[in-house]
Amino acid sequence: MQALVDAFLDYAALERGLSENTREAYARDLGFLLGFLAARNRRDLNRVTRDDILDFLSETRESGRAVRTVVRRLVTVRVFFRYLVNEGLLAADPTEVMDSPRLWRELPGVLRPGEVERLLAQPDPARRLGLRDRAILETLYATGLRVSELTGLAVDDLRFDVGCLRCIGKGNKERIVPFGEKARAALEGYLAEERPRLARDAEARRVFLSRSGRPLDRRDVWAMIRARARDAGIGTPVSPHTLRHSFASHLLARDAPLRVIQEMLGHADIATTQIYTHVDGDRLRRVHARFHPRA
Secondary structure: OHHHHHHHHHHHHHOOOOOHHHHHHHHHHHHHHHHHHHHOOOOOHHHOOHHHHHHHHHHHHHOOOOHHHHHHHHHHHHHHHHHHHHOOOOOOOOOOOOOOHHHHOOOOOOOOHHHHHHHHHOOOOOOOOHHHHHHHHHHHHHHOOOHHHHHOOEHHHEEOOOOEEEEEOHHHOEEEEEOHHHHHHHHHHHHHHHHHHHOOOOOOOEOOEOOOOOEOOHHHHHHHHHHHHHHOOOOOOOOHHHHHHHHHHHHHHOOOOHHHHHHHHOOOOHHHHHHHHOOOHHHHHHHHHHHOOOO
16 A cells, blocks of 8 residues: 555656645655554555545544644545546545535634734844744735745745735745735845845845754744744734734735635635635624615
């Protein structure tokens, strides 16, 4: 079975052009699946049933994993089995009639505007890395970028003359996102004052660098945000994706068109963006009060 997984991972990387991060996620998820099947003495994938997959997902959820992890593992397993069937390596796909992962999705965590303000104000520009961390937080909240998009930003991707940045999102798709005056000021301050002290390689093009001068990776940003949120007294877990969700929800709360939010987030399907209509209860109540004849 491991040989089939390895063949699938090579196919995913070479023929589908998936990123290294996605390939690693597939490898982890399928590793958990193989371990689960081995414990059930399933040595032949042709013997795997729909109930086996459902039990695997149930065990994932019961182990305390978030719904988004369960959803991601189902997506991985579906793509894997579909590949095996298409290649003639499997007689039938046990995931073919399973429910869509969209039905399992949980509502995203969102910060209140006051919590965002406390978080953005937490880095001290007078201390080392304060300008960098302030620029990261302001950029994430101003643009709704994914953390991988943020860490992939190059200096040339920032267009201060038009107040926009260019990023490469999922599927290697390019999009242009405005970043506003607060993020502009934070970025300009970091690029002018702190980044030159961090950049040991004159050819380094990535915007955000570590204290040793290497490009920041996703784990660096996650750790920084967790620490800053804790210092800001925010009791709920905060991640880069929390700022992305807050960006979208706060735009929607101010009646930004859903299609515009979809474009800025880089969602291929507006149904993905529509989840934010369920997050903002205040907006729903305002719409109901405004338009319902008996409100």
